Amino acid sequence: MEINIFIDLLFKKSKERNLENFEIYYTSTKSSSIKVFNQEVDSYSDSNSQGISFRVLDNGKMGYSYTESIAEKEIDFLINEALENAAVIENNDIEEIFKGGGEYTKVEVYNPALEDVSIGAKISLLMETEKKTKNMDTRIKRVNYCVFGSGSSTRIIRNSNGLNLSEKGNSAYIYISVVAEDGGVTKSGSSYKVSNNFESFDSDYISREAVEDALSKLNPIxxxxxxxxxxxxxxxxxxxxxxxxxxxxxxxxxxxxxxxxxxxxxxxxxxxxxxxxxxxxxxxxxxxxxxxxxxxxxxxxxxxxxxxxxxxxxxxxxxxxxxxxxxxxxxxxxxxxxxxxxxxxxxxxxxxxxxxxxxxxxxxxxxxxxxxxxxxxxxxxxxxxxxxxxxxxxxxxxxxxxxxxxxxxxxxxxxxxxxxxxxxxxxxxxxxxxxxxxxxxxxxxxx
Known part of the structure; x- marks a missing residue:
């Protein structure tokens, strides 16, 4: 079921049950990771997850419930589970559902162009970074780790006080770890960058920083x-x-x-x-x-x-x-x-x-x-x-x-x-x- 339809149904059902103070909290995440080793793809993972939680204030106690399934049959479960949990809470903390107020500052945390970057482009960046790193200095003996990861997330909060908020964000990172050796002494070095702009990932800079980090640690005293x-x-x-x-x-x-x-x-x-x-x-x-x-x-x-x-x-x-x-x-x-x-x-x-x-x-x-x-x-x-x-x-x-x-x-x-x-x-x-x-x-x- 489409998430907004599910939230609308959950909201409607909660009102029909005469619940006056409740909150719906939804998150979804997508992530992927690619690792290369010796100019070959060593591993690739891709995962998606989503879930929704429900909070209700009943007789001054806050009850919680959650589910990963966005199916209509889960609506009664979420409401009943939250009410049952509220009934057994023993602490006397005063909790509340946000009543609204204040100004929201618009924050740009999502770059749609990042979602359009192909797997091939990510692999090419990793291959290029690994190759440059290995060839930069004869004392670099191996690249232990060269990985590119990316992810995006969506968050929705809606409550009985009229709050209806949503936000989407994404980011990516590249990380490389190398080993340098000289005179029987080995040292590791690394470099990384985090951004949601793929064009900002510079293989020359990442390689040079990792190599310099490793080489600087040789011949310690x-x-x-x-x-x-x-x-x-x-x-x-x-x-x-x-x-x-x-x-x-x-x-x-x-x-x-x-x-x-x-x-x-x-x-x-x-x-x-x-x-x-x-x-x-x-x-x-x-x-x-x-x-x-x-x-x-x-x-x-x-x-x-x-x-x-x-x-x-x-x-x-x-x-x-x-x-x-x-x-x-x-x-x-x-x-x-x-x-x-x-x-x-x-x-x-x-x-x-x-x-x-x-x-x-x-x-x-x-x-x-x-x-x-x-x-x-x-x-x-x-x-x-x-x-x-x-x-x-x-x-x-x-x-x-x-x-x-x-x-x-x-x-x-x-x-x-x-x-x-x-x-x-x-x-x-x-x-x-x-x-x-x-x-x-x-x-x-x-x-």
């Missing part, structure tokens, strides 16, 4: 374990910031599992630090005009000049604090329950060029990547101990690659210790981004 002045490069700091986004969630604040509880209006970071949540960013990976409850999204500086200005809210947590939602309700697809997450979340651009950060550091360590973010940090205390890759900086120049090191410290202290911020904003394969940052001191342990 060991250093003394001690406290160093450190630059954490943009991608590495973005990955750390991403691991700590939960500290800004009002749900975690209200549960007492964030150290930022009670810190609104206080300095929690260096005055150089401004952290932005921007759901309207052009070509942002998490750009959207409305959140998972249909609330209009809005730009906000969560930390401004080092001062914590707001937490991130959905309707339920905002109700508890007596304020308006910030438009940060999230759902992990139609099956997911409501949570809170940022959109495009990043550190505001600083006034120092990346090369000048290196010069200003003079002597210290450049950290280029971090590993073990899921197991090596505690998002509540802020403590972390992470395997890292990096370089020694001597007299304002990158001098030598380092054998694996471990960086340790506390994230909340680290925010205070930021002395300078670069102008090199970069997002990883997620909607969390950062500039490179110069840190006053950080513990470095050498293996």
């Amino acid at each position: 060991s250093i003394e374990s001690k406290e160093y002045k450190v630059i954490i490069k943009n991608e590495a700091f973005a990955s750390m910031l991403g691991a700590f986004t939960g500290i800004f969630s009002s749900d975690n604040i209200q549960k007492g599992i964030s150290k930022l509880k009670g810190k609104l209006g206080e300095h929690i970071a260096s005055k150089k630090v401004t952290i932005i949540d921007d759901p309207h960013m052009e070509k942002g990976m998490a750009s959207s005009s409305f959140d998972a409850e249909g609330v209009p999204t809005r730009y906000k500086e969560v930390v401004k000049d080092g001062v914590l200005t707001t937490y991130l809210y959905n309707l339920k947590t905002a109700k508890k604090d007596g304020i308006e939602s910030t438009g940060n309700a999230s759902k992990g697809g139609y099956k997911g329950t409501l949570g809170i997450s940022p959109s495009n979340f990043y550190m505001k651009k600083g006034d120092t060029h990346y090369r000048d950060l290196i010069k200003d550091l003079d002597n210290g360590i450049l950290v280029t990547s971090l590993a073990g973010l899921h197991s090596g940090l505690n998002s509540i205390s802020g403590d972390f101990s992470l395997a890292a890759e990096g370089f020694l900086i001597s007299n304002g120049e990158i001098s030598s690659a380092l054998n694996q090191i471990t960086v340790s410290g506390n994230f909340f202290d680290l925010l205070i210790e930021i002395e300078k911020i670069g102008d090199d904003l970069k997002f990883g394969l997620s909607p969390v981004g950062s500039q490179s940052v110069l840190i006053k001191k950080l513990n470095i342990s050498a293996d």
Whole structure:
């Protein structure tokens, strides 16, 4: 059944059952992935999925149900299941269906031309990228991974209060991983790009970046374990910031599992630090005009000049604090329950060029990547101990690659210790981004 017809029938049936507060949430996704190896297609996958969830407020309790089947017979199931679930809920949280209000900022997140790119064109891009990478330097021994992925999604929210919203988006990425060898030492390097414009995927740039990344790590040296002045490069700091986004969630604040509880209006970071949540960013990976409850999204500086200005809210947590939602309700697809997450979340651009950060550091360590973010940090205390890759900086120049090191410290202290911020904003394969940052001191342990 066509989805809009199904939603109309579900809406009509709900009204006939005298339901006054309900919401219909629909998502569909399409994704594909192509991998090449040694100039042959190694794997290809193509998948489609869709589903619809139903929420109903009954006697002050919110019931949920969902189904993957868009068939008329599912309508009674969705209504009955949601009502039954509402009847057994024991918590006393006050929940609501969004009543509307506010202005929606139009966000362009869909490029129809991306859907017209042929499989042949994607394979040609991968073949060309792999070939250029292998031929760029004799020390490149193999390409481990060369993949192109793309996907599109549609989201519809309709509720009993007259809300009727829809949004469509798409994106693609290319990723390559290579291995370099010299003098019996092997190191890996990688490169990637995310965009919804196929013409922006440049095989020359992707190949060169991956090769340079791998070659730069050859001939590493060991250093003394001690406290160093450190630059954490943009991608590495973005990955750390991403691991700590939960500290800004009002749900975690209200549960007492964030150290930022009670810190609104206080300095929690260096005055150089401004952290932005921007759901309207052009070509942002998490750009959207409305959140998972249909609330209009809005730009906000969560930390401004080092001062914590707001937490991130959905309707339920905002109700508890007596304020308006910030438009940060999230759902992990139609099956997911409501949570809170940022959109495009990043550190505001600083006034120092990346090369000048290196010069200003003079002597210290450049950290280029971090590993073990899921197991090596505690998002509540802020403590972390992470395997890292990096370089020694001597007299304002990158001098030598380092054998694996471990960086340790506390994230909340680290925010205070930021002395300078670069102008090199970069997002990883997620909607969390950062500039490179110069840190006053950080513990470095050498293996």
